[in-house]
Amino acid sequence: MDTATHFAFGFGLAGLSFVDPAVASDSTTALAVMIGTVAGSQAPDADTLIRFRGNELYVRHHRGMSHSIPAWFVWTALIAGALKLAFSAVPLGTLVLWVFVAVVLHVGTDIFNTYGTQAFRPVTRKWIAWHIIHIFDPFILGSHAIAFALWALGAVPPAALFPGLYALLAVYYGWRSYVHWKAERSLPALDPSHREGDAYTAIPTVNWSVWNIVRKNREGDYAIGTLRRGALQWTDKYVCETSPLIEASRRHPAVAAFLSFSSHPCPQEEKRGSYTIVRWVDARYQHRKQYPFLAVVKYNANKEPVFSYVGWISEEKLERKLQGAPPHSLPSAAGR
Template identity: 40%
Template sequence: MDTGTHIVMGIALGGLALADPVVASSSLTTTAVIAGTIIGSQAPDIDTVLKLRNNAVYIRHHRGITHSIPAVLLWPLLISGVLWLIIPEANLLHLWLWTFLAVFLHVFVDIFNSYGTQALRPFSRKWVALGVINTFDPIIFGIHIVGLLFWMFGTNPVPTFLIMYAVIFVYYILRFAVQSAVKNSVKHTIPDADEIIVAPTMKFFQWRVAAISKTHHYVGRAYGRSISIYDKFEKVPLPESDLVNAALEDKNLSAFTSFSPIFRWEITKFEKLYEVRLIDLRYRSNDYYPFVAVAHLNEELEIVNSYTGWIFSEDKLRKKLDYMPN
């Protein structure tokens, strides 16, 4: 989920913690626990700082080790330990329990996005992504804001947030039902599809659609059970060549291929350079595919420059790369 949603989730969980008699009986423990739930709801996303290094490192590692099983166990120990040193009167056990719940919920809800997490590390590096909730879901965020406003105006936070979580639970069930209906409709539209990828958007009934058959890639949109296929590309594997092998050694293209399950490629020869471009087919926007990886190689097959990330025009791509051939 996005940062804003994780923040309101942490605050709401802190309010729900008042159901714990140990927390409710001590103002200092209450303060420490609310701080713990807010910080714990943010801690796994500390790897966002990797973006300051470069997109390749961020794409490959974001929601990786910081969302793993060891991290889910270590974050609460670290956060509750520091808070207990600041507020030694707080009950350490209950501070740890609620902080642990905040960290666990952060990782758990991220699994429902299409990006997913490596939540099973170290047992598996597989990305767990259920793809039913958009990274920012206005309904989930809005329900939290309503619950927090009720608390602000004096209602008891415990029943308020219990009702809120019950509503969100039903909402998740509805999202799974809609996702299943969309997949079935895609299968009817493209009977030979071997793999179907549906990704949520901020609109409840609208979904991004990508499908793979033995011969083609399909890209479209779904509105409920209505499927619109916008693009159809012949499925052509990357050629086996020294040029492609050299390009795939580049950190940006390597990160892209580790992340993208469905993409097409373009190889262009300029006067003294080759361009290898990989284009993710899951994120079509206004007739454009903005998530790409590009590498330029010279005639000796050495990387001249490269980039991976979100680009919405060729002009912006030129600015990202140190050099762009005419």
């Protein structure tokens, strides 16, 4: 989820913690738990700092080990331990419980969006992304905002207010999961060009009645469209190409990082004078006829990489980088 939503969950858990007698009976404990739940709701995304070491590492590792099973306990121990040092009278068990809930809730909500996490590492290194909840969901953020207003005004005590909020959100997540399952199940029948072997992915938008649709054809190409109130419309297609250079590009660090994350990769090769550009896009992330999450490698006439980039970027900015890339720039400097 986006940072604001994680913050909302952190403060919401602080309100929910008032069901715990240790929190409800002591203002110092309540303050410590609030700090812990807010910190715990943000901690797994601390790996965003990897970006300063380059896009290749960032794409490969963001939402990876920091969201894994061992990390749940590491973040909890670090945050609860620091809070125990600052608030020595607060029960350690109370801190551990609520910080752990905040960390796990962060990871759990991330699984429901399109980007996903390696939440079950080291059991599996697979990226788990269920494509059910948009990364920014107005209902989730809005329901928290209403609850916070009622809490601040003293209209409803937190021990009654926040269990109701999270019961509502549990129902909401269940409903969205069902709607997503129903949407994907309906796609073959709605698609007149459907063939055996085609695979569909429904991707959420901020509009409940609209899904972005990706169909992977049995040949490996992609069709992109929308499902709007039960009507399917195809709007674009992306043809995946093969060549010796495309295959060789898989070993480039930028492409390898991209492929370690992308579940819908599609490559194309483009000749530009004496240069050849190999571009890999993730077909899930189309925006205004562009595919902003990609890996690109520019090769010279000797098939040597002279420029590369991996990450999120607009077509205009990428084009400026490709045109302005120095003819002998080092691949390791690309995307920094």
